[in-house]
Amino acid sequence: MPSSHVWSIEHFVVNSVLRGPRVSLRWLGNAMSQFAFLSAEFPEVFAHASQAESLALSDARAACFYARLALEVAVGWLYKRDNSLRDPYETTLSARIHEATFRTLVGSALVAKARVIKDLGNTAVHETRAVRSDKAVIALRELFHFAYWLTRTYARGAKPSPGLTFAPQALPRTTLVAVTTLKQLQDAEQRYAETVRAREEAEQQKLASETLRAALEAEIVRLRAEVAAAKKANSAIADTHDYDEAATRDAFIDLLLKEAGWNLDRPGKDTEFPVTGMPNRTGQGFVDYVLWGDDGKPLGLVEAKRTRRDARVGQRQAELYADCLEKQFGQRPVIFYTNGYEHWVWDDKQYPPRAIQGFLSKDELMLAIQRRTLRKSLAAEDIDAAIVERFYQTRAIRRVAEGVERDHQRKALLVMATGAGKTRTVIALCDLLMRANWVRRVLFLADRVALVRQAVNAFKRHLPSSSPVNLVTEKDGQGRVYVSTYPTMMGLIDETAEGKRRFGVGHFDLVVIDEAHRSVYRKYGAIFDYFDSLLVGLTATPKDEVDRDTYRLFDLQRGVPTDAYGLDEAVRDVYLVPPRAVSVPLRFVREGIRYEDLSEEEKEQWDAIEWDETGNVPTQVDPPAVNKWLFNADTVDKVLEHLMTHGLKVAGGDRLGKTIIFAKNREHAQFIVERFDINYPHLKGSFARAIDYKTEYAQSLLDDFYIAARPPHIAVSIDMLDTGIDVPEIVNLVFFKIVRSKTKFWQMLGRGTRLCPDLFGPGRHKEFFYVFDFCQNLEFFNQHPQTTDGAVADSLAKRLFVRRVDSSAKSTNRKGRTSSSTLCGATRRRACMKRLRQ
Numbered sequence: 001m002p003s004s005h006v007w008s009i010e011h012f013v014v015n016s017v018l019r020g021p022r023v024s025l026r027w028l029g030n031a032m033s034q035f036a037f038l039s040a041e042f043p044e045v046f047a048h049a050s051q052a053e054s055l056a057l058s059d060a061r062a063a064c065f066y067a068r069l070a071l072e073v074a075v076g077w078l079y080k081r082d083n084s085l086r087d088p089y090e091t092t093l094s095a096r097i098h099e100a101t102f103r104t105l106v107g108s109a110l111v112a113k114a115r116v117i118k119d120l121g122n123t124a125v126h127e128t129r130a131v132r133s134d135k136a137v138i139a140l141r142e143l144f145h146f147a148y149w150l151t152r153t154y155a156r157g158a159k160p161s162p163g164l165t166f167a168p169q170a171l172p173r174t175t176l177v178a179v180t181t182l183k184q185l186q187d188a189e190q191r192y193a194e195t196v197r198a199r200e201e202a203e204q205q206k207l208a209s210e211t212l213r214a215a216l217e218a219e220i221v222r223l224r225a226e227v228a229a230a231k232k233a234n235s236a237i238a239d240t241h242d243y244d245e246a247a248t249r250d251a252f253i254d255l256l257l258k259e260a261g262w263n264l265d266r267p268g269k270d271t272e273f274p275v276t277g278m279p280n281r282t283g284q285g286f287v288d289y290v291l292w293g294d295d296g297k298p299l300g301l302v303e304a305k306r307t308r309r310d311a312r313v314g315q316r317q318a319e320l321y322a323d324c325l326e327k328q329f330g331q332r333p334v335i336f337y338t339n340g341y342e343h344w345v346w347d348d349k350q351y352p353p354r355a356i357q358g359f360l361s362k363d364e365l366m367l368a369i370q371r372r373t374l375r376k377s378l379a380a381e382d383i384d385a386a387i388v389e390r391f392y393q394t395r396a397i398r399r400v401a402e403g404v405e406r407d408h409q410r411k412a413l414l415v416m417a418t419g420a421g422k423t424r425t426v427i428a429l430c431d432l433l434m435r436a437n438w439v440r441r442v443l444f445l446a447d448r449v450a451l452v453r454q455a456v457n458a459f460k461r462h463l464p465s466s467s468p469v470n471l472v473t474e475k476d477g478q479g480r481v482y483v484s485t486y487p488t489m490m491g492l493i494d495e496t497a498e499g500k501r502r503f504g505v506g507h508f509d510l511v512v513i514d515e516a517h518r519s520v521y522r523k524y525g526a527i528f529d530y531f532d533s534l535l536v537g538l539t540a541t542p543k544d545e546v547d548r549d550t551y552r553l554f555d556l557q558r559g560v561p562t563d564a565y566g567l568d569e570a571v572r573d574v575y576l577v578p579p580r581a582v583s584v585p586l587r588f589v590r591e592g593i594r595y596e597d598l599s600e601e602e603k604e605q606w607d608a609i610e611w612d613e614t615g616n617v618p619t620q621v622d623p624p625a626v627n628k629w630l631f632n633a634d635t636v637d638k639v640l641e642h643l644m645t646h647g648l649k650v651a652g653g654d655r656l657g658k659t660i661i662f663a664k665n666r667e668h669a670q671f672i673v674e675r676f677d678i679n680y681p682h683l684k685g686s687f688a689r690a691i692d693y694k695t696e697y698a699q700s701l702l703d704d705f706y707i708a709a710r711p712p713h714i715a716v717s718i719d720m721l722d723t724g725i726d727v728p729e730i731v732n733l734v735f736f737k738i739v740r741s742k743t744k745f746w747q748m749l750g751r752g753t754r755l756c757p758d759l760f761g762p763g764r765h766k767e768f769f770y771v772f773d774f775c776q777n778l779e780f781f782n783q784h785p786q787t788t789d790g791a792v793a794d795s796l797a798k799r800l801f802v803r804r805v806d807s808s809a810k811s812t813n814r815k816g817r818t819s820s821s822t823l824c825g826a827t828r829r830r831a832c833m834k835r836l837r838q
Contacts, residue, residue: 034144034170037151037160045074045150049143056136056171061124063136065188067143068093068121071114074150078105080220081154081227089523090487093118094494098526108341109245109307110149112252113142119255123499138251141166145243152239156230162240245307249340253289253304256343256358259501262291275324287321291333291365298325298333299365304340311339315346315353322348334365345532351408356532357505364506367440376436378405387428387462390575393421396563397429400536403562404438411535413516413554415564418540418750419576419726423455426512426538427462430481433534434466439509442466443531444483445524446514450702454726455483455514482508486524493530503531510534516554517547517743541746542566567753576753579733579785580768581778582646586638626738630664636675639736639774643714644680646789648731648770650708650760657731657759658705659714660721660751664737666692669716672736676714688714691721708759721751728756731766735773745781 033039033053038046052066072093079085079096084105088095096102097114106114120139124131144166152159257264264270271289278285289302303318305311314337326332335346336359345360346353349372360368378401383394396414403409416422426444433439444459446452452472459468459481467479472488484492495502508531513520516537521528528535537554539546543564551558570576629635643659650657663669669690676688689712691701698720704710708729715721730752739745752769759766771778771785778784 034166035147037158037164038147040157041155042074042077042147042151045070045077045147048073049147052136052140052143054172056140057133057173060131060133060136064120064124064131064139067117067136067139068124070143071117071121071146074146075102075114078102078150081224082231083224083228089490095490095526106149109243109248110146112341113146113243113248116142116248116251116255117146119259119496122494123496126496127498129498137168137171140171141168141244142248142251145241145248148241149239149243152241153234154227154230155234156226159234165242166244245340249304249307252340253302253338257289257291257302258499259496260359260504260506261361261500262359264289275321275328277324277327278320285317285321285324287325290325291359291362293362293366297329297331299362299369300334300336300360301325302359303335303337305337307340309339311337311342311344312353314338315344318346319348331369334360334368351410354410354532357530359504360506360532361504364504368506371437374437378402378432378436378438381432381436383428384431387431388421388424390421392416392563392565392569393425393428396425396565397432399563400429401432404433404534409555410533411537411554411556412562413537413539413546413550413556415539415541415543415546415561415566417542417565417567417570417576417753418747419754420540420565420570422514422538422540423458424462426536427459429536430466430510430512431463433510434480439534440480441508442481442510442512443489443508443533444481444512444514445486445489445527446483447486447520448720449485450699450720450725451514452483452485453699459483486520486527489527490524493527505530505532507531508533510536513537515539515743515747517541517550521549521553539743540750541743547743567750570753575755577755577766577768579749579752579771581785581787582642582770582772583787583789584639584642584772584774586635586642586774627664630668630736631671633675636672637679639734639772640672640676640679643732643734643772646770647772650729650731652761656713658708658727658729659732659734660730661688661714661716661734662721662737662739662748663690663716663718666690666694666718668737669718672716686711688712688716690716690718692718725751726754727751728754728766729759730754731759731769733769733771735771735775735777738775739777740780742781745777 033046033050035046035049035053038049048066048070052063052070055063055066075093075096076091079087079091082105084101086099086101088099097111097118103111117139120135123135148160148164254264262270268274269290270292273287273290275285275287276283287301288304290298291300291302293299301318301321303314303321305314315335318335318337322333322335332349335348335353336356337344337346343356343358344353345356347368379398383397388394388397396416400412400414403412414422414425416425430439430442444455446455449472452470456468456470459466463481466481468481468483469477469479471477471482471484471492475488475492489503493501493503511528511531511533513528513535516539535554537550539550541547543559543561543566546559546561548558551560554562556562567576567578571578643661644656647659648657649655661669661672663672669692673688673690677683677685680687689701691698691705691712701712701715702720702725705712705715706727733748733752735748739748749771752771754766756766758764770788773779
């Protein structure tokens, strides 16, 4: 260090985040810092970066934490000011740096640097083991290059010199009297998160004022325009800075291998392992990394190419190394090749090469090699008839199995009508794959906590040996089947213990996506990209209505899922009941548009709209008059009166059957319930209840709704009951909100399709359900079910049922062959009655 540098001893409070006095030798003067180029236009980033710099060699844990904090602030700045970035599913650092638009903006090299900084910072905060100073140096080196890019790209004033380099030897060598404790950093992280959250809430409160909102929006537009102008001007000058990508590559590969549990500390054995038999002049070669099993045989090898080369150029060299290792040790390793940013895995005994987000653990590689000989033929294994017995369910399982085994496909999409037994089909598929040694662990993803609970119960009932774990409530649980919501799994992916990931890229052999629509991929696609597994998607959306991109996401031809069984087929085969529209007396405020009237290009644009989680319609298709109509007391009273008068009744006609009213939002739902209690006080406030995720003890209300004789009998839903809820007793659906998402529309309609034997008395089964559509959703989606005035007589219902049974005897399946459920006359009728009782 040059003698001109001045030092002092001081007590300090770190950035008002880390509380408590500490004694340290610290740099004086911003000019001393290697991050000084940040100070003029990025002072908050500079404050954290220089703090990390001052602690690098004396308190590595704190240095890694502050390097990560500096990165988080920098990334936050980018998302607020660069309008090319799209907000991900949540605002965590991990979600933001993995967002596709962020990668496009900064490039793969800087994404890798950001991930190294993030992971080292996470390790510092959450791991009990000491953090070595070389890890802090790596974090600072990668932060230096990210900070250089940030300043060079967006600074409006002076830019750092292209020749500026990071100098580890120039880091201050200090001696701390008291080092930062792990708890201090964890408390600091929590306080920082609370500070950010409080600031965001304060900003939202400020935005409540229309005048202030307009002013702030104008200011945001102005700032973004300035940033865009600076970015454009800076990008016109070639970037000649050396980002030291080779060092990043090595650090990133080492980090990923460590996260997979590999501690490669034997040079000449774990790294640069010599082999003979290569087709070159000397016949020798050196394998960059060899991953050894406990028996001394190679489980895997890694070929690392230079960062600016396509990783795939190393495929042949890696293959030749595998040949050499196989000849020497009698076991062919799994092949990996990488350039540090892009990684490929190739088990050439089973699959072609595929991209992967990291490396497999020792246990996972051992299992992959064992499966080469232990896998059984899926075609020869029986499907458990105790789990599924319907022909279309076994057909779907066989088609997935054929794709996996015969065609070496790793993705499948099943389109099955709501109520047709998607979950049981997947459970039987999991059972088949487990018994045949194709799958050890399964991840089942759903978009609702209630659906996670429902799936866990189904696995416990039909496949108890899988020891299903509800990751929402049992985050540390162990089993063979894990069920989770998407946000929960996104949080768990980043968790590490002693530097090793709990859920590595190879942890699951099969990932099942319940309700697999394009919006799921848009928000949570990182999950499916991360896990190197078989992938099965489930959707109830009819075959011709599946989001266009969904097929591509499963590597399928548009309109051709792996297997399909739609509502019409299920109704024909008497596995589901059809909807029947009830004519409504109220005139809805028309929007003047139908989905069918849109051009193909407009449909594409319409389908790409991110409809919000409650199904609300964006302002551009929601005229102000609609709100006034929906919240009008007279309108609500008439809707409720029509429902109570014309809805299907149970208990000998004395009580309205189970009913869902789909409301626009929470306020609308509360308003509906209030009007119901005013109009029907004799029902004492328990007959109709609003159920949403903000309702206290909502699950207990939902549990009561599942029980036929117990109130509530009307559930006013705000998204919670729109998908996945299985209540066969539902006989009335009330569409009291605008729905413009095809997926959500069909999901909502599917709440009423399930069979329910003896619902109206012994031998009087549920044969259809009523749809009260007060907002012209059926018309918008060009659906025209049979219409009635309601209250169909028993004799007419029986005649309609018998006629439907007889006519379905003539139906054929979609291949033109008679369905396995197609019988004739009295035999057919008895079979249908038997299904109704199942």
